[in-house]
Amino acid sequence: MQVIRAAVWQTSLWVLPPQTNPLLHLDQATFFLFNPKTHGFEKQRYTANLWEQHKPTTVSLTPMQLSVIMGDANTAKLLADFEVVLLGGQALSGELETRLISDFPQTRFIHTFGSTETASHFAGREIIPGNSDYCIAPGTQISTNEKGEIQVCNPTTKNQWITLHDRIEITAPNHFRWLERSNLYINTGGIKIAIEPLENRIAALLNWPQFSFYIVGKPHPTYGEQITLFTTHTTPIEIIQQGLSALTKMEQPKEILYIAEIPTLPNGKIDRNTRKISGLN
Numbered sequence: 001m002q003v004i005r006a007a008v009w010q011t012s013l014w015v016l017p018p019q020t021n022p023l024l025h026l027d028q029a030t031f032f033l034f035n036p037k038t039h040g041f042e043k044q045r046y047t048a049n050l051w052e053q054h055k056p057t058t059v060s061l062t063p064m065q066l067s068v069i070m071g072d073a074n075t076a077k078l079l080a081d082f083e084v085v086l087l088g089g090q091a092l093s094g095e096l097e098t099r100l101i102s103d104f105p106q107t108r109f110i111h112t113f114g115s116t117e118t119a120s121h122f123a124g125r126e127i128i129p130g131n132s133d134y135c136i137a138p139g140t141q142i143s144t145n146e147k148g149e150i151q152v153c154n155p156t157t158k159n160q161w162i163t164l165h166d167r168i169e170i171t172a173p174n175h176f177r178w179l180e181r182s183n184l185y186i187n188t189g190g191i192k193i194a195i196e197p198l199e200n201r202i203a204a205l206l207n208w209p210q211f212s213f214y215i216v217g218k219p220h221p222t223y224g225e226q227i228t229l230f231t232t233h234t235t236p237i238e239i240i241q242q243g244l245s246a247l248t249k250m251e252q253p254k255e256i257l258y259i260a261e262i263p264t265l266p267n268g269k270i271d272r273n274t275r276k277i278s279g280l281n
Contacts (some may be wrong), residue, residue, distance in 0.1 A: 001112045002060060003032065007041075010034055014046075014056050018266055021027045021068045022061075023075040026051065054157045057082060062089040062268030067096060070103070071209075080104055088112040088121060089269055091178070091196045094101065094209040096128050115164050119156035124174070142176060143167060149182050186217030188225050191250050197236050198227075199249055208233060211262055215253065216272045229253035232261060 006013040012034045017023035031050055032041040044050060059082050061069070066087060069075045078083070085107055090109055100109050113134050114121030123134040135141055140154040148167040153159055165183040168176045185192040197216060203210055212232050217225030221241040229240070237256050244252055 003041075006032065006034065007039070010036060011037075012041075012054060014051075014054075018268070020065060020264060020268075021072060021075055023069055024072065043246050049147065055081065058084040058086065060086045060088070063087055063092050063096065064090060064262070064270065066100075067209060067211045070099065079108065080108055084108045084110065086110055086112055087127075088114065091181075092127070093200050093201075095203055098208050100127050101129060114167075117157070117162050117164065118152055118154065122152060122154055122156075129247065132177050133171050134178065136174050136176070140163065142170065144170065147182060148179070150176070152229075169231050169254045186215070186225050186227055188217065188220070188227060188250060193227065193251060198247075201247065201251075202229070202244060204238065205246060206235075206255055211270070214262060214270050218255065220254075223254075225252040227251065228255045228257065230262075232259060232274045234258065 002011055002013060002015075011236040013032050015030045015032065017025050017028045019025050027046055029051075031044045031046065031054060034040075034052075035042055052142060053082060055196045059079075066079075066085070069079050082262060087109060088111070100107075109127035110120035111125045111127060111134075112123070113123040121137075123136045124141045125131060125134040137154075140152065142153075143161075145151055145163055148169075149163050150166050150168045151161050151163050153161045167182050168181060169181040170176045180194045180197055184195045187193075199210075199213075199215060202208070202213070202215070208231075215227055215229050218228045220226040233240075233242075240256055241252070263273075265271045
């Protein structure tokens with residue numbers, strides 16, 4: 001998608017390897033130099049001089065990649081060089097937003113909103129104090145269905161209305177507030193628990209950064225699914241349970257498992273398939 005955008009805008013771009021921290025692997029980057037005569041791109045491999053000559057002003061990341069980049073002193077310095085950081089693919093925690101505002105005051109962070117069905121992002125929200133609303137792009141219309149899920153119509157949907165698995169609140173013309181994923185639930189004992197809001201509460205209660213843990217619904221013979229917490233922290237289980245005592249009984253994890261790193265999909269999102277983790281059925 002970024003290549004297509006660069007061609008339309010007639011600008012050059014860098015393509016970094018799909019790593020959790022892509023800025024650690026600049027030596028594997030490829031530079032695509034736009035040629036206005038051919039309307040095509042000329043590829044060049046990374047060199048330090050080439051990077052300095054054509055240093056990008058904008059970068060696209062997932063929130064998880066951003067969190068990992070910020071955790072490394074060297075790549076955090078590189079991050080501060082960008083004028084604009086586009087974020088997409090995952091929800092942002094309040095803790096991470098606070099850090100962005102305080103640690104990178106000269107950088108604009110824009111949380112984009114889109115889906116595969118809409119072919120690209122159609123709304124964005126700038127990460128600034130007090131702003132929780134997304135503004136939709138020109139040419140896009142939105143509404144909600146009876147479940148509160150967002151419905152979208154724009155040229156990339158061939159001007160047909162489609163429904164996404166996201167619940168929103170329309171706050172003003174062309175503005176909306178995201179609430180939660182409507183299909184990212186754990187059904188435990190007949191009660192549906194929304195995963196991402198619960199993860200945000202856990203992060204706040206334990207003072208854990210986003211993407212240092214995640215929860216899934218593992219099959220359970222009685223409850224159907226049980227909430228299971230995977231974490232890279234080494235905090236004793238008793239202390240974790242004590243910290244989460246403010247959660248309701250149904251929200252509290254029934255199992256806590258330690259892992260070396262958070263598994264991710266090629267698009268940077270958390271891979272919640274427990275079967276891929278060694279030792280789990």
